[in-house]
Amino acid sequence: MVSRCPGWESLDVSSAAPDGPVAFSSDLGPTSLLAAYRAGVYPFPVSDEYAHALNEVAFADLVEEGAIAVVGDDTADPYAVSWWSPDPRPVVPVTARHISRSLARRLRNRLPWSTSLDRRFEEVVRACRADRTPLWLTEELVASLVRLHDQGHAHSVEVWEGGELVGGVFGVRIGSVFSMDSMFFHRPDASKVAVADLAVRFEQAGGVLLDAQRDSPHVRALGGVLVPREQYLRRLHGTAQDGHPIPSATLPARRLAEPTERA
Template identity: 75%
Template sequence: MVNRCPDWEALDVPAAAPDGPVAFCSDLSPAGLLAAYRAGVYPFPASDEYTRALNEVLFADQVRDGRIRLVGEESTDPYAVSWWSPDPRPVLPVSSTHLSRNLARRLRNRLRWSTSVDRRFEQVVRACGAGRTPLWLTEELIACLIRLHGLGHAHSVEVWEDGDLVGGVFGLRLGPVFSMDSMFFHRPGASTVAVIDLAARFAQAGGVLLDAQRDSPHVRSLGAVLIPREQYLRQLRRAAYDSPPMPTAALPARRLAQPAGSR
């Protein structure tokens, strides 16, 4: 018999596999997505029928055995969206994110670069998905993220050069944690600047961690460290959802090349 959870709160994430999907659930509603992020999992929608069928071929046995759970009401297409929660989890403490010396030196000379928050949320999301394979930012997920942005849960940081959007990052704020979904750049270093700017603004609003979701050399270069999944989940459980907002004013990007205390 399939081992099904009624909702994300009932999912035993700490007992799930460390390096594969922990659940399948087709619900990409704003309430469902927010509940999943608060439980420490994030979605990877299938972009086409082949990917959806591959999920079923690879993981149906583990679903039947209860090693991977189905969440929510019964669906005719549960394999359309897989949900992940890696162990260990790559995170960036906002107090220790940093620019490389080379980028900091270049940024001091980029007088035309500036940053902002929530000026072009949908544009940032779509730029993050452009040309990516597999295409996990499906139209259904994008629509859900836009609604969460309107509700004040999803945010973007934009990097500008003379009025042109050249980089950005977006994700969901979960109290003291900001879960970064994706980033993009049209100029070298612009996505890094977006993340460092996010860390600086989030720290001002009482934030503690940026969740990178997936480990990579790039996020390690920004200061990411690996922590046990259970430690990450404890941070989420400490979340205070009435935290003060991040500052949104447009600011010169070159300030990020200064020591953290003087930004």
């Protein structure tokens, strides 16, 4: 029997598959998107009809068995968007952020970079979208993320070389957790600087974890560790409010070369 949930608040992912989709839902509107993040779930829209068909072929039996939930409107075709909550979850504790010694030397000695918060949110999102395969940052998802930014839920960190945007990261804040959706760089290591800067700013705002969503060697190099999904969800649900605003001043990136320094 298909497991149908009227909304994300009724979805229980604690016993869901550790390495596959935990739900399907075609609703990528900003209200649904924010509720999904609050439930510990993030979206992966398909980029074309072929990918849509693959989702249906690969997972329709699990949907029919109730192992994968369908969230929202019963009449909607859900397979255009899968939703994920991996176990374990890759996170970067804000106090464990990492910049390599070589990058720290470059920041101190040569790189004239600066960082900012929320100066170019949509530009950062679209830079993350450019030339990506598969194209999961669909126009519908971009539009909803921009709405969440306008509402104060989604944020970006920008890395600047003079007046040129050379790197960045963006995501959605849920209490003491910041779920990083994607990052980009136009100069080597600019995305690493963006994440380190986000960690410093988020810690000052009372944040604890940067959620990396998907594990990779790049995430580990940033200070990422794996935690059980149950532990991640406890942290996510432990604070209902976002707390202090994230500091937004434009600051020199070289300050990140000093481990004890804070924005």
